[in-house]
Amino acid sequence: MRLLTHNMLSSNIKGVEKGFPLRIEAEKVVEKPVEMNADFLRKMFEKVEWKAFLEASRSMGYAQLPEEVDSGMLESDEFLSRFHHALLELHLEEGALVCPETGRRFPVNKGIPNMLLHEDEV
């Protein structure tokens, strides 16, 4: 699971007010290089919830992203390449996504999160 995906997922357990963002428990993180596409990155920059992304990338062991961002930074190759790396090249292979309110763990196996709820969580 890439961080681009993590930025779209939330906990939908019954009664949870704020299920986003899910905390990451990383057991196995794999880096898979992929070609950078600056246009795509610029489009994604508009959509990404930055704080959640920053926190998530730290959980994955990458701490090179700035705290505050603005679209001016998209002109910098250095920034783009760090953004690209964190967004698309870090994969959570094994671990869990944790509901911020209830602490419930959604397991991640072979890179795929299992977001199915139990009967009593619906």
Add this chain to the structure above:
Amino acid sequence: MALLATSTIAFKTINTQIRSRSFLPAQRHLPLSSSPPSSSFFRTVSVKAMELEQKNPMVIDENGVLKKGIAEFYDESSAIWEDIWGDHMHHGFYPPDSTVSLSDHRAAQIRMIEQALRFASIPLAGDERKWPKKIVDVGCGIGGSSRYLSEKFGATAIGITLSPVQAQRANALAAAQDLANKVSFQVADALDQPFPDGQFDLVWSMESGEHMPDKAKFVSELARVAAPGATIIIVTWCHRDLGPDEESLKPWEEKHLKKICDAFYLPAWCSTADYVRLLESLSLQDIKSEDWSPYVAPFWPAVIRSALSWKGLTSLLRSGLKTIKGALAMPLMIEGFKKDLIKFAIITCRKPE
């Protein structure tokens, strides 16, 4: 010809043996507005549920049983489908009364996607500012639609399925097609989508609605994750609309659908009109629906022919009981269409701005 004749006889023999085993609790196909089921219905359900609980110490829970069945059915059968039919697990769209060969089917499946987009008034080439940028594929199979739509629109697509095997395969295909940065798949329930509200500008459900045990919840989740101004496209199997004097389908129709439900892990069916009513109740706009049954007529005969081919038969025999049972139910789909009981429906709408 001899092979076909022998195969057909084998088909019918295995058919009668296997069809008598029911994998799911009894169901009736109730219109959404009907009165509660009768007590005999509950008795049958509870007996079946007790049998299942004895085999598997889970909490007695029909929907849980159904979801598990769906996941296992697709875990078991997706590879064999993909091997013969490719990565689109939906009907093709054919000009009426056409004769088609197997090689036309992939083009027809693509045409189904394109026709659905057109029906929903998604702008075609030239008006790219109005194209969707974030797509959710609800009941994504092995991701054929997600990858196609992502490539077409340059959008991100996220797909959800109950089947871990499908999610795995879908991600692998995305990686192989260089789309892994735009398209991803997870295991999740369409009735409880793991997304915050208003995330997506295209909400896509291609032939997954028929698996949803709670149509109201299904539709309300589609609406919830849709962003203001987003388009929702549902392509699904329905039963015929009920007449103004009808409370429910006729007994033979209920029985017929039940056999199909058993084999394909489907809950009770509803009608196209039921979907329209649900969308209306959520104040969605520009609601349109159409019966596309005439455009899918060649599909099931083609699937049966492919199942009876040498490759099809050997794959089926290697697959598993669930897949075989599903394959044996295919003639029931053809019969259902012919008798105007089963409808292939498209329903689209827009979330208000």
